[in-house]
Amino acid sequence: MPELPDVEIFNRLVLHHCRGRAIAQAVVSDPGILQGISSDALEQRLKGEQIRSSARHGKHLFILLKAGALAMHFGMNGSLRFVPRGGAEPPYTRLRLDFDDGDGLAYVNPRRLGGVGICESVEGSVNELGLGPDVLDPGFDLEAFTAILAGGKRDVKAVLMDQQLMAGLGNIYSDEVLFQARLHPEVTARNLRSEAVARLFRAMRKTLNAAIEYGAGSERGVDQLPKDFLLPQRHRGGHCPRCGTGLAAGKRSGRTGYYCPHCQQK
DNA sequence: TTAAGTGTTGCTCT
């Protein structure tokens, strides 16, 4: 689940339900997800802290405290869940923040890919991680996007997914964005014409924002997604929502990408 | 029962 739209939903969850709250207690139930800090140190560091705000960069979430931030990554299937007072703790909760009124915030991560840690600043952490600009940052414009693609010797899909070049897109949404822009995933990035690059940029913005809006409604009905989304068909035997052609699958570096061989030509 | 899977890291081979 957690690519940019999912992490943005977590970001809004913290902003809407946790901002301003004091952390009465932090409980680490699985030290295996801690990055660069011990259970005791993290619990002491968070006790008495206050959640001031929240920020997202690519697939990373930063819960801003009075000093520094709690940095989170969700790996393949992690999530953040608000637990109302008296509510049951979700399975695979690895870290829980308890607020003084009994409500809580659970960091859930079944596979333990990803983790949490403390950082001094978002900027410093983003630098350490070597992340490129967030793809939805207003400052990340067509010019910046074009410059990155122009230097890409790899397939456009590989470039879109390279977090060091630009942060936020993973396997699922790179497929979705390429489908919306009607571009073949195996075209070499720097060979794209400027018209195609502009189309891709617009599709990226539009698609990600639509996915966030869909998730933000918290209604999980697939019918809420735009009808031309590839996502619900993105599996073996799936069909193009636009022309009905059977989807093609390409395995590259262990990941499977899906595309419509009719709509997305080289 | 087996295989595939949303991400990242680190290693090897070219």
Add this chain to the structure above:
DNA sequence: AAGAGCAACACTTA
């Protein structure tokens, strides 16, 4: 040196 491929991480679902 850059890029591709793969295994590992732990667990769910088709």
